[in-house]
Amino acid sequence: MASVKYIEANGTEHVVTVHGEISAMKAAVLNGVPGIDGDCGGSAACATCHVYVDPSWIGKTGAAENETERTMLEFTSIATETSRLACQITITEALDGLVLHLPEQQF
Amino acid sequence: VTERQDESQFCYDPFSKAVMANPLPFYKVLRDRYPAYYIDKYDTFVFSRFQDVLDILSRGDNVFVASDTTLPNPGDLERHNNGRIAELTLDPLPMNTLLPSPYYEDVRLAFIKPLRPKSVAAMADFIRNYAIERLDALLPLKRFDLTRDYAGEVSASVVCKLFGLPVTTARKVLDTINAGTATDPEHGGVDPVKGAQSTMELILPAVRARRAAGAQGEVPLIDGMMHYRINGRALADEEIALQLLPVFIGGTETTPKIAANGLMELAHHPDQLKSVRTDLAAHVPIAVEEMIRYCAPAQWFLRTAHKETVIAGQKIGVGQRVLFLYGAAARDEREFENPDQFIWNRRIPRTLAFGFGQHFCVGVHVARLELKIIVEQFLRRVSAYCFDMTRAVRLPSSFQWGWNSLPVIIENAA
Numbered sequence: 001m002a003s004v005k006y007i008e009a010n011g012t013e014h015v016v017t018v019h020g021e022i023s024a025m026k027a028a029v030l031n032g033v034p035g036i037d038g039d040c041g042g043s044a045a046c047a048t049c050h051v052y053v054d055p056s057w058i059g060k061t062g063a064a065e066n067e068t069e070r071t072m073l074e075f076t077s078i079a080t081e082t083s084r085l086a087c088q089i090t091i092t093e094a095l096d097g098l099v100l101h102l103p104e105q106q107f
Numbered sequence: 108v109t110e111r112q113d114e115s116q117f118c119y120d121p122f123s124k125a126v127m128a129n130p131l132p133f134y135k136v137l138r139d140r141y142p143a144y145y146i147d148k149y150d151t152f153v154f155s156r157f158q159d160v161l162d163i164l165s166r167g168d169n170v171f172v173a174s175d176t177t178l179p180n181p182g183d184l185e186r187h188n189n190g191r192i193a194e195l196t197l198d199p200l201p202m203n204t205l206l207p208s209p210y211y212e213d214v215r216l217a218f219i220k221p222l223r224p225k226s227v228a229a230m231a232d233f234i235r236n237y238a239i240e241r242l243d244a245l246l247p248l249k250r251f252d253l254t255r256d257y258a259g260e261v262s263a264s265v266v267c268k269l270f271g272l273p274v275t276t277a278r279k280v281l282d283t284i285n286a287g288t289a290t291d292p293e294h295g296g297v298d299p300v301k302g303a304q305s306t307m308e309l310i311l312p313a314v315r316a317r318r319a320a321g322a323q324g325e326v327p328l329i330d331g332m333m334h335y336r337i338n339g340r341a342l343a344d345e346e347i348a349l350q351l352l353p354v355f356i357g358g359t360e361t362t363p364k365i366a367a368n369g370l371m372e373l374a375h376h377p378d379q380l381k382s383v384r385t386d387l388a389a390h391v392p393i394a395v396e397e398m399i400r401y402c403a404p405a406q407w408f409l410r411t412a413h414k415e416t417v418i419a420g421q422k423i424g425v426g427q428r429v430l431f432l433y434g435a436a437a438r439d440e441r442e443f444e445n446p447d448q449f450i451w452n453r454r455i456p457r458t459l460a461f462g463f464g465q466h467f468c469v470g471v472h473v474a475r476l477e478l479k480i481i482v483e484q485f486l487r488r489v490s491a492y493c494f495d496m497t498r499a500v501r502l503p504s505s506f507q508w509g510w511n512s513l514p515v516i517i518e519n520a521a
Contacts, residue, residue: 020454029472030392034225039215041467043165046212048223068167106223 002096006033006051009104018091024100025049025087035102042087047072048106049086050079054099058082061089061098078103119144119153121407121430122181122295127503130406131447134435143421149184151409151428152421155435157442157459159419163410163431164463166418169207171410173466175428177204178506179409180296188426192413197337200346204353207413208465210337214350217335219469220327221269222354227472230265234477237264237274238484246488246520250495253370253515255281258363258481265477266358270313270351271326283309284359288507295505303352310348310355318344328354354470361404362474364509366481369398371494371513372449373486379451384486391483394451396458398478401449403460404509406434433459434508491519 006014006028016031028036028049037048044066050073053061061084064070069088073079086100117140119133120126126133137144137155144153154160163171174193176183195207203214220226238261245251252259263277263284272280287302317326322333332347342350373380373394383390409430412423423429436459438446443453461468468474493516500512 020456022456029224032224032228034228037223039219039223039467039469040465041461041463041471043167043464043467045167045464046467 002091002093002098004091004095004098004100006036007099007101008035009102021090021092023087024051024089024091024098025085027091028086033102035106036086037106038087040087044068044072044085044088047075047085050076050103050106051084051086051089052080052101052103053082053084053089054101055082057095057098060095064088076103076106117141120146121153122505124293124503127290127292127295127505127508130432130434130508131438134432134438137432138435138439138441143419146184146430149181149428149430150187150426151184151430152418152423153430153432154418155432155439156419157436157439157457160431160433160436160459161457161463163418163429164459164465166416167208167465168414170412170414170416171429172207172413173205173408173410174207174413175409175411177408177410177466178297181294182296184409184428188411190424190426192411192426198340200337200342200350202349202352204466211465213337214332214335215469218328218331218351218354220331222328222469222473224472226327227476230268230473231476231480233268234261234265234480235484237261238480242484242488246517249517250514253485253494253513254363254367254510255285255512257485257515258366259285259359261481262362262477263359265473266355269326269328269358269473270310270355271317271329272309272313276309280309280355281359284356285511288356288360289502290504290506292503297506306352306355307345307348310351311344314344314347314351357468358470358473360507362477362481364404364507364511365398365402365474366478367513367515368402368510369394369478370482370485370492370515371510372398372401373451374493376449376451379449383451387483387486390451391486392475392479395475395478395482396455397449397451397453398482399460399475400437400443400453400455400458402509403433403437404504404507405460406504406506406508407432408462433462488521489517489519490521492517 002018004016014033016027018027025038029038039048040046073083142156259281260277263281264274267274287305317329322330324330383394411428461471495514498514501510
């Protein structure tokens with residue numbers, strides 16, 4: 001079990017408890033967190049689950065290293081070095097307390 | 108088909124009468140013995156295991172494209188490509204389900220705004236109120252068709268709202284789509300004229316009305332397509348209607364079967380129903396995921412290989428087709444423990460019920476919301492119910508195989 005905090009661009013916080021190992025995209029969608037769309041179902045093919053990993057957590061989640069993920073992030077004009085696709089972050093107990101910031105909108 | 112059947116006798120054809128009547132025994136044999144089953148007369152490979160289906164759908168770079176259509180009739184498959192791929196033409200624009208990248212993604216972006224989670228969440232009150240209205244009208248009857256009269260009308264009302272049509276046309280929308288998508292019980296497949304045209308006749312007036320009104324975004328599904336350009340060209344009304352046809356049909360013919368079938372499974376497992384009832388708000392969303400796995404009616408889709416590739420160790424040549432069985436993947440023992448059992452709170456870490464990858468179901472968020480509301484409202488209002496299975500109907504189908512009609516008997520309304 002792990003807890004993930006999603007923070008909207010306007011500061012609204014959503015804390016989701018995750019049971020089992022699922023992606024941060026799926027956890028958000030299943031719990032009604034606004035601002036994560038997941039148009040492709042989690043295959044890194046649409047870039048509509050773009051999040052900014054809180055800098056204090058990027059060491060644990062890792063940066064986007066997979067070429068597919070990096071390519072998709074390039075489609076979003078607002079990507080930074082802590083940008084990830086939430087569908088490519090698997091929530092494990094090691095990520096308990098993870099903080100993800102949401103962009104103003106998915107493109 | 109039984110496990111004891113001689114291997115040489117086994118024959119899977121998605122359009123055969125036996126498969127259309129009940130494909131599940133065929134799926135087990137395919138998964139266990141023929142994970143890459145070749146149908147010579149269709150030059151098509153059939154994949155039935157969860158991971159193999161996922162691998163096909165995860166393959167990017169336009170390796171697989173639905174250029175031979177995504178839901179073919181037998182005649183479509185009998186025409187072999189012989190290593191050739193038809194050139195893509197964009198004028199008129201083919202239905203987006205057939206489009207490769209990047210064209211599909213561009214079209215999807217044009218109309219998907221009202222189908223995204225935030226917009227869908229805003230429809231919850233509308234859906235809940237409509238479900239309550241339907242139950243107000245139906246429960247006094249004591250007997251009604253759970254698929255059509257309740258779940259079907261709620262789903263159709265959502266489609267009406269998305270298309271800017273009056274909700275009073277929900278029943279007409281539902282009946283037109285059900286008639287148009289009915290499979291030919293003898294030969295399989297769907298009559299393309301009856302299937303698409305009758306539905307297009309419902310969408311086109313909505314498109315024309317939006318054009319006349321200026322399409323400033325009040326009906327974002329249609330208005331978005333009005334502002335879409337393909338190579339600088341605006342689409343004609345008929346092209347817009349065609350692009351939105353999958354939303355219109357998909358939003359109406361799938362969800363009702365899952366909701367009604369799922370409620371039937373709960374009725375047939377009283378211990379599970381009792382557990383779900385202990386906290387409806389918390390448990391229905393969990394049960395809905397199992398309903399989606401166990402009851403989803405879409406059986407398969409098709410893609411054509413545009414580049415040589417390998418799936419499950421099987422080489423697929425250019426022009427050959429892959430037919431991937433969602434219905435078989437959902438009951439793959441390699442993915443799910445006791446897959447033929449309905450278990451309301453089983454772990455479902457992965458699902459293929461909405462597809463995956465480029466053409467992932469655009470209506471996924473609407474479907475999940477509708478299912479939660481339809482199931483929860485029914486269970487809140489009905490404390491005891493059963494089904495008249497002697498009058499239940501599950502039509503033979505090569506595509507949408509599910510309970511078309513489930514007569515429910517209300518034993519006690521809360």
